[in-house]
Amino acid sequence: MLLRIGGILFMYSDFLAQKTTHETELRDFPEWHGGIEHFGFWAIEVSDVDCLKKISTHQDYLSDKLHSGYLRQPHITLALEGLLEDGAGLGTSITKNVKRLEACNLQAFPLWLAGCNSFSTCPYLQVIDPGDNLSDIRRCLSSAQHAGDPKIYTPHVTLGFYNKAYDTFRISKDLSEIQSPDLEFTVDEIVFAQYRTSEVQGPYRVVHRIKLGGLWI
Numbered sequence: 033m034l035l036r037i038g039g040i041l042f043m044y045s046d047f048l049a050q051k052t053t054h055e056t057e058l059r060d061f062p063e064w065h066g067g068i069e070h071f072g073f074w075a076i077e078v079s080d081v082d083c084l085k086k087i088s089t090h091q092d093y094l095s096d097k098l099h100s101g102y103l104r105q106p107h108i109t110l111a112l113e114g115l116l117e118d119g120a121g122l123g124t125s126i127t128k129n130v131k132r133l134e135a136c137n138l139q140a141f142p143l144w145l146a147g148c149n150s151f152s153t154c155p156y157l158q159v160i161d162p163g164d165n166l167s168d169i170r171r172c173l174s175s176a177q178h179a180g181d182p183k184i185y186t187p188h189v190t191l192g193f194y195n196k197a198y199d200t201f202r203i204s205k206d207l208s209e210i211q212s213p214d215l216e217f218t219v220d221e222i223v224f225a226q227y228r229t230s231e232v233q234g235p236y237r238v239v240h241r242i243k244l245g246g247l248w249i
Contacts, residue, residue: 044204047150052200054152056193058099058232065115065229072113072126072226072239074173076143078106078189080217083145087157090148091191093210094155097203098192103235104227106189108143108159110166111173116226126224126240129173133222133242136172140220140244141165145189147214148207153194155207159187160214169222193233220244 065071078084087106091098113126144160161167166187221243227236 044149044200044207047152048200048204050152050200052197053150053194053203055196056099056153056232060230061232068115068117069229070116070226071229072116072224073236074110074113074129075107075223075225075236076110076219077221077223077238078108078145078217080145080215082215083217086145086212086215087189087191089212090155090157090210094191094206097194097196097198097206098155099195099233102192102233104190104233105235107223107225107236108166108187108189110169110222113224115229130224130240130242133169133172136168138165138169138172138222138244140218142216142218143187145215145217147212148191148210149188150200150203150207152200155191155194155203156188157191159189161187165219 078087084106091102113129116123118124141163143165144162146158146160148155149158150156159166166185170185221241223238223242224240225236225238228234
């Protein structure tokens, strides 16, 4: 039992630095978006069938602790573009980033969808990047960091948002009991997407797709 507790403390140390999770309010936040309707971001969509099954299994397991109605499609956020003051579509800075990514001549590469961990607001599945390809992509994007970007980039797939404050150690124990194999999948495109700022759990819309060259085998 001591070994198990020690493992939980190590694996979820950052999460356990907080006593409880944070409940996400399901409301419009005009004080944040100031009337701007869309928020943009760069991402990798997760569409592999086995990965989707794994995501769904974890969401079902945690369903009593998450808000219902989470509609945002499974994805790995690469970088934030922010509130789109120019409206929906491709603005000047977005077009520049498209050109940067295309000039980088990025190739298809593998990622692994791994175990479950958590931020204070949401549980997530970890993403393992053995070739450090995600760092290369992020370097290809604009060097200007968005204020909403975390200090330490953690590639992940969000499972939903907590519906109230829960003891983080209790949550960590629950997460550690979910057993599923790590899954390898191939990334062959990057997308620029946007979602409505009034919809905390709403779906996103893909505005532009960038195909990656080559085939990883």
